[in-house]
Amino acid sequence: MNIRPNLLSDSVIEDPTPIDWYFVTNHLNLYYMMGAGMFLPDNGFGKKYYTDILSKFPGNLVFFANKIPEGAVDMSVQEAAHLIPCVAQVSMKSLKGPVNTIDGFGTIRQNVTFPFELSGDEGAVIFPAPIPISWLKTIHFNSRSDMMKFKEGAQDFNNIDPSLFMTKVKKDIFKKNKKTKPEDIFNASDPFPWTKAQSIVHKVQADIDTALAAGGVLAALYAMADRAELQAVAFRSAFELPTHSADAELDSLIFPLWSWPDELPGHAAGNRLPHKMFWGTVNAIAKDAYPKNSKDVVLSFLNHVVDTWQEVADNEKAKQAIKKLVQELSDLGGSSDYTISELLDLHSKPFSRAVILFFLRKDLRELLEFNHDKLNHNDLISAAVLFGARDGWISIEGDLRGTPQLQNSIVHRMAALAHKTSGTSLDLGLQPEPPAIFRDLFKPHEDKWTAKQKKAALILAKFKKWDCIQTVINLGHGDYTFTSNRAGLQIVLDGMEKGVTHKVDRPLFLKHLYKELSQKTITGRINDEVRKILDNTK
Structure with a gap:
């Protein structure tokens, strides 16, 4: 499998047999990485890191291709009985740059340009940390019980939203190989020559x-x-x-x-x-x-x-x-x-x-x-x-x-900054745009509002009861009678009016908007409704 860029365009030819990339760890390490917004190296876990495969390659990340050696799963939970093994399936379609690879025969290749120089026989790739947690597609568990414990435990953290990530029970990737002892996976004689790899893969000091x-x-x-x-x-x-x-x-x-x-x-x-x-x-x-x-x-x-x-x-x-x-x-x-x-x-x-x-x-x-x-x-x-x-x-x-869009934008920039300061030469791809701030939603285009902006402004002004709404009544030709009394002005006309519309006075609307935003943010249902009209991701 050779994936080569199309020299006539900026796109990359899609691999007909895409690789499922798996990251093996335990639930407490994964909680920390979800809160940190990045897949972290072994030295990035603050006060407590629970030993997993990362400890064998300081400063690096290890991703397995399509299947997982059982020793990696066992190692991720060996430190404490309460640890839950979990496997994160990750999309690495945006990653480009030099990585180390190990194939099923134990061959180690260095400075392989990902993804263009992959052979298709890779068992694992090893490269400097971090990458954004937004690349996480699915978290796999060995049982429904493990998955439910993971979700329940996540509720104890105010910096984690497990609903942002898909969870799934996938027992087949946790299956034991009865022909191999769990500890043998890290021996040089194993098809994954970890001892040899450890001496070849350079330690990285990720910032x-x-x-x-x-x-x-x-x-x-x-x-x-x-x-x-x-x-x-x-x-x-x-x-x-x-x-x-x-x-x-x-x-x-x-x-x-x-x-x-x-x-x-x-x-x-x-x-x-x-x-x-x-x-x-x-x-x-x-x-x-x-x-x-x-x-x-x-x-x-x-x-x-x-x-x-x-x-x-x-x-x-x-x-x-x-x-x-x-x-x-x-x-x-x-x-x-x-x-x-x-x-x-x-x-x-x-x-x-x-x-x-x-x-x-x-x-x-x-x-x-x-x-x-x-x-x-x-x-x-x-x-x-x-x-x-x-x-x-x-x-x-x-x-x-903030919103998932904002979080994706921030964590990508964080990971990219870490690679810049560490000088790894890894490219994480285009930085996702943050959602527009609310005051920018109503910026005129060539000194005019679009139809969507006019509609959203009217809905917001009605919701906030701002004194900036104008009523426009279109009348046909004819004679009209105006009657003034204590209740106000009455207009009497023959037939039906041609149309009644409402609009906002733009300068007055913006005055109300900026005053409101200077004191508090606009959130909740009205924020969602306005952004939906203006085709902005919530």
Whole structure:
């Protein structure tokens, strides 16, 4: 089976015998990966990783072709009796780049270009982690009991929605091979020569922390994108969508977004001190393994800036300002001498205000619910980046994760970022577009609304009871009698009216819309109905 690109088009010739790619693990590891949004390497599981096949190939992922060696299943549950074996069937149609392959005869091939150089005899492919969890097609179980336990257990996590993934009982892929002892699967004499493969497949240091932090930042910026045009600009910039002239309004502290991580070519933070300090703070927060200590991490980083950065040593005014900020932040952990208003009066720059908010609020949700008349949009955007990096995608709760379309868009970008920072040369394909933010649904096209936009606007205005609806009555030729009384104006005409229509006054509608969005998001049935009319994925 050789899959070759069609040189006359951008498409790939479909394989007439597509491979079913299987990932073997246990239910607790899979829960963690579902929450993290990625298929992770062995070192990406935080405090607890339950040994499975990944432990044999640090930093890599292992996918089996069409069938699974029983030893891999046994290994995934050997650490604890309560572990449930599960097999994730994954679509890898978007993956391109160098992988390692092992065939049924034990032959190991390195730097095989996936999928174009596959021979068709592959038993497994091994390549650097991660890939997006959105590539997961079906989760297979050995019994209905295992499947139900998995679904019930998932309810205990607020960052997992098992309904997004198909589950199925498929006993045949779990069947034991009676001719082989379970432990033999990892011996060099086995058709899958794991011992030999371990010495050949290179260990990869995947930057999972940065990827998770980036996912948190994307979620945070999307969550506040509807509140004002500047927040919308930050969202578009973060997702690398087309933006407008309003880009210039983003404070130079945070623009351009993705001045972090520094490992990316062309993304170094530059020489401006506030810019470097902000993204240095983001990086320090992202690398912290214990989010509860993130305030200490910020203080430690700022003290490091004072003690070691030459541009600070050469600028006594900046040095004293940073030291004063460190002291005030430290005081916020106890009994500060200042109110929030006084602190904001003392600090007018977005960096200082962002870290102050970071110390005053508990998490992203608290920030989104917080409002103060002395805060501007740049302050809130900067703080959202800090909170997003601190929480990371794995700590973002279900409702803030947004729709499946948004989740797919974010987790793909997270995995792609991890490969960029690790330099793996793997290509995960086109990045899925995020759903349009609500304020963009009613942007005019060439200064006009489409028929669908007019229809959706009228439905929304009626639902919200906004005073922007106009009634248009078309009358035929004839004489009309107008009678005015206390009840209002009465029009008497012969025959039937030709038509009565309703429409919205666009400027007045947008005024109502932007005011509403500045205070709260539009959710629920009306959000679904409007998006359905406008052909946007919910």
